[in-house]
Amino acid sequence: MTLRLRKTFLGCAIMAALMGVTSCSSYKSAxxxxxxxxxxxxxxxQLYDFRIMPKDELIIVVSTTDPEASAPFVRRIGQSKELNNSTYGIQDANLLGYLVDNNGCIDFPVLGMVKVSGMTTRECEAHFRELLKPYLKEVPNVTVNTSNYxxxxxxxxxxxxxxxxxxxxxxxxxxxxxxxxxxxxxxxxxxxxxxxxxxxxxxxxxxxxxxxxxxxxxxxxxxxxxxxxxxxxxxxxxxxxxxxxxxxxxxxxxxxxxxxxxxxxxxx
CATH class of the missing domain: 3.10.560.10 (Outer membrane lipoprotein wza domain like)
Structure with a gap:
């Protein structure tokens, strides 16, 4: 093998090696x-729990065995803040969300301002069950979900x-x-x-x-x-x-x- 061919072969080998290294590097970075x-x-x-924050919108559903008893605590679109549930067809209307304000509170029917920021949805449910006990004859079923995640x-x-x-x-x-x-x-x-x-x-x-x-x-x-x-x-x-x-x-x-x-x- 002549000197010129050796140089050519060596140059090709180096280029191939560099291309291989570059290819491996690109592959690994992907x-x-x-x-x-x-x-x-x-x-x-590591267990993760969603925490309620200001500007979150919550859907809160309160239910009991007696729908009329829990009606004042369920607000729907088209229903007044005073929650007169006599409006025609209101039972089929969509639930109205509660926007968490900058202080971490929501304005809930009957209860007024309730602080919810920092709670998980399960903690929030338990909190509302305790707050609603004095107004109901039974422990209500409360579900809390976010609608603007x-x-x-x-x-x-x-x-x-x-x-x-x-x-x-x-x-x-x-x-x-x-x-x-x-x-x-x-x-x-x-x-x-x-x-x-x-x-x-x-x-x-x-x-x-x-x-x-x-x-x-x-x-x-x-x-x-x-x-x-x-x-x-x-x-x-x-x-x-x-x-x-x-x-x-x-x-x-x-x-x-x-x-x-x-x-x-x-x-x-």
Whole structure:
């Protein structure tokens, strides 16, 4: 083998090795929850409970064996605040939600202002059962649900937008799945989550979705009104910039060519 062929072979081998390393690196950066084996060896259990916050809208249903007895505590659309249940067809109307104010309270029929912020829905149900005992001959059945649980997913995902869910327990992966998942041009180890707490303070947290221990993060479960932002990779930004610049220069070149052709035609 001549020296020239050896150099050529060596150059090809180096290029192949570099391409392999780059390919492996790109492949690894596209994977979720890596090192799962280490995580499974020492898992940490974490139970998540949805907590009511200001600006939440609650649907509260109070029922007893005697519908007339519980009627004053069930407000429906089209029904007055005083809850005169004699309105025709009111039993079939939709329930009216209770908006939690900035102080964490709702204005509930008969009871007045009741603080609910910070409670889970089950705690809220138990709280209302105790408050309603003096007004009823039996312990009422109370159910509490949220009607405006929503979140937003922005950036390099399949379907950016704002989504709502009836599920009060949703992981960041489930939220991304609803948004069409991340694309191959997404930065998975630097996902940003913006969250507003009960006092109105907003903070941004960074999530590394390539690590399996993300499941132990306090931000693994999203809350109502969370905003998830997925950054694009530098390659995607460069590609878009190149395409934009190329289109601009092609347009300019076409214009210059047209003008030059016109000038040459006029000077003949």
């Amino acid at each position: 994977l979720y929850m890596q090192e799962a084996e280490q995580f499974n060896e020492n898992p940490k259990s 929503k979140f937003s997913v922005l950036g390099e995902v399949g379907r950016p937008g704002t989504y709502s869910s009836e599920n009060e327990k949703m992981t960041v992966f489930e939220a991304l799945a609803l948004a069409g998942d991340m694309t191959l041009f997404s930065v998975r180890d630097n996902v940003q989550l913006m969250r507003e707490d009960a006092t109105g303070k907003r903070q941004i947290y960074t999530l590394d979705l390539t690590k399996a221990d993300i499941a132990n993060s306090p931000y693994f479960y999203i809350q109502q009104n969370d905003v998830i932002y997925v950054k694009p990779t530098k390659a995607k930004v460069r590609s878009n910039t190149f395409n934009t610049n190329a289109s601009m220069w092609i347009t300019i070149l076409s214009l210059v060519t047209s003008v030059s052709t016109l000038v040459i035609a006029l000077t003949k």
